[in-house]
Amino acid sequence: MKREELLEQRDELELPDTAGLSRRDALKLMGISPVAASVLASTAPAASAEAVDVKGKILIVGGGSGAIMALARLHRAISDPDITIIAPNEIHLYQPGQIFMAAGLYTHEDIVKPNSDFIPDDVTWIKDEVASFDPDNNRVTTRGGEEVAYDYLVVATGIVCHYDAIKGLTEDDIGTHGISSVYLNNPEAGTAKGGEITWEWFNDLKAAAKNGKPKVIYTQPNTPIKCGGAPQKILYLSADYLKKEGLSADYAFTTSFPNLFFLKPIADALGEAQKRYDSITNYFSHHLESIDVEGKVATYIHAYDEEVYDEDFDTYETVSKSDRIEMPYDFIHIVPPMSPPDAVVNSPLAGGDGWLEVDKYTLQHPRFPNVFGIGDVCGIPMGKTGGSARHHGPVLQDNLLAVMQGKTPKEKFDGYTVCPLKTEYGEIIMAEFNYEGFAPTIPFLAPEKPRVMWWYFDVYMLKPMYWYLMLRGLM
Ligand SMILES: Cc1cc2nc3c(=O)[nH]c(=O)nc-3n(C[C@H](O)[C@H](O)[C@H](O)COP(=O)(O)OP(=O)(O)OC[C@H]3O[C@@H](n4cnc5c(N)ncnc54)[C@H](O)[C@@H]3O)c2cc1C
Numbered sequence: 001m002k003r004e005e006l007l008e009q010r011d012e013l014e015l016p017d018t019a020g021l022s023r024r025d026a027l028k029l030m031g032i033s034p035v036a037a038s039v040l041a042s043t044a045p046a047a048s049a050e051a052v053d054v055k056g057k058i059l060i061v062g063g064g065s066g067a068i069m070a071l072a073r074l075h076r077a078i079s080d081p082d083i084t085i086i087a088p089n090e091i092h093l094y095q096p097g098q099i100f101m102a103a104g105l106y107t108h109e110d111i112v113k114p115n116s117d118f119i120p121d122d123v124t125w126i127k128d129e130v131a132s133f134d135p136d137n138n139r140v141t142t143r144g145g146e147e148v149a150y151d152y153l154v155v156a157t158g159i160v161c162h163y164d165a166i167k168g169l170t171e172d173d174i175g176t177h178g179i180s181s182v183y184l185n186n187p188e189a190g191t192a193k194g195g196e197i198t199w200e201w202f203n204d205l206k207a208a209a210k211n212g213k214p215k216v217i218y219t220q221p222n223t224p225i226k227c228g229g230a231p232q233k234i235l236y237l238s239a240d241y242l243k244k245e246g247l248s249a250d251y252a253f254t255t256s257f258p259n260l261f262f263l264k265p266i267a268d269a270l271g272e273a274q275k276r277y278d279s280i281t282n283y284f285s286h287h288l289e290s291i292d293v294e295g296k297v298a299t300y301i302h303a304y305d306e307e308v309y310d311e312d313f314d315t316y317e318t319v320s321k322s323d324r325i326e327m328p329y330d331f332i333h334i335v336p337p338m339s340p341p342d343a344v345v346n347s348p349l350a351g352g353d354g355w356l357e358v359d360k361y362t363l364q365h366p367r368f369p370n371v372f373g374i375g376d377v378c379g380i381p382m383g384k385t386g387g388s389a390r391h392h393g394p395v396l397q398d399n400l401l402a403v404m405q406g407k408t409p410k411e412k413f414d415g416y417t418v419c420p421l422k423t424e425y426g427e428i429i430m431a432e433f434n435y436e437g438f439a440p441t442i443p444f445l446a447p448e449k450p451r452v453m454w455w456y457f458d459v460y461m462l463k464p465m466y467w468y469l470m471l472r473g474l475m
Pocket of ligand 1: 061062063064065066067086087088089094095096097098099128129130131156157158159182183187188226227230341343374375376377384385386387388389418419420
């Protein structure tokens with residue numbers, strides 16, 4: 001199907017039948033979203049009201065959500081700021097919108113803006129990448145060979161996808177042979193091909209389902225990923241896209257993890273949501289090892305424990321085992337393993353696992369106190385979401401200013417992470433949690449319940465809030 005025809009279908013999807021809402025109802029719901037927006041704004045720690053007179057050269061590395069949020073806050077909070085940003089990307093991507101691109105609701109134009117909209121003129125912008133960090137000497141070197149010195153460093157390089165960590169697969173295979181991946185984007189080039197390719201994949205899948213029941217696999221890797229809910233969002237949205245036409249497929253959700261979600265009430269709710277669709281089979285603890293692109297076969301390592309009888313001691317003991325399993329498919333949606341960029345992994349700033357080493361509360365580096373992290377690159381147990389970066393922002397601002405004033409950082413990030421799980425066109429489970437457990441923005445709403453309200457909030461409100469409030473450090 002041609003791209004233009006696919007875009008025409010968008011209008012039909014915009015107000016989903018499944019929500020059972022007229023356009024008028026939707027507008028009423030939109031009317032309550034500013035309430036939700038103000039509640040959200042009130043949950044983030046407030047920015048300091050008055051600009052502080054502190055001195056020092058601040059270097060921010062990265063040009064995505066975390067970097068721009070940090071820049072906006074520090075630029076406003078310091079009376080005469082001396083800030084340099086090293087970011088290769090002229091274009092800023094609203095990455096959560098890639099899911100709605102995949103679902104046919106947004107286009108590429110809907111999720112991009114020039115980064116220059118967010119970088120003030122008095123900030124030095126070096127359009128390059130950092131190749132190496134030298135925190136012992138307070139300087140970095142760019143790919144172009146420029147050495148940049150700093151007094152204070154904010155690392156915000158995000159996370160990178162490793163398609164080639166799956167044997168037999170290359171990035172070029174995405175969009176061919178029934179393979180898709182919503183994550184395929186290139187921040188430097190300002191493109192989000194994954195969203196476009198996955199929308200075409202939804203439609204190829206629908207065409208195939210008209211002639212039978214295609215076998216469709218959805219994968220989740222064993223590394224931390226940005227937006228941990230995305231693998232299931234694509235599963236449910238594509239299944240619902242077919243269901244609207246009375247079609248179905250043989251769906252397999254394969255994950256390296258032992259459950260659908262680490263919080264049981266959310267896992268149970270997702271299990272309930274799966275019953276809406278014919279034949280979803282979950283394969284837990286299945287790690288995608290390789291792909292035969294031409295032959296359309298995925299090979300997994302399935303790890304499990306088995307109780308084995310020990311004759312000598314007349315007892316049972318638990319033995320860890322693993323099998324290699326081949327799964328043929330017609331279509332596959334791949335979420336690749338992810339890690340920080342090499343420049344971070346190979347630097348003295350990395351912890352033993354390669355992630356940026358920071359205190360999980362203060363976001364300060366434990367060995368280099370003039371270094372802070374924000375966003376996905378941080379080696380902390382939670383928070384690889386834009387919503388987390390929003391909550392990192394005020395903590396980073398106050399703690400960096402404290403260090404610049406010779407004080408001890410006191411603000412604490414609580415682990416806030418948000419995962420808007422799209423269970424169908426028109427419903428979202430808004431999973432919000434922190435280091436302690438559930439952390440719902442609206443405490444009297446059960447967090448595990450799928451709600452139409454969150455769908456409209458996510459589709460219509462979150463994007464303007466991102467561009468006009470979050471990236472400007474106003475919430
Ligand atoms: C498909 C998808 C769906 C998502 N859905 C949601 C959602 O619903 N809700 C939510 O809250 N979050 C969601 N996210 C996650 C969210 O987009 C990220 O968590 C957020 O963008 C993290 O911000 P960041 O600054 O850490 O990284 P990014 O925004 O990715 O920015 C990283 C930046 O660093 C730059 N960079 C990389 N290496 C270097 C280097 N060596 N030198 C200089 N610059 C460098 C890159 O060019 C880029 O500009 C989603 C993400 C995806 C991909």
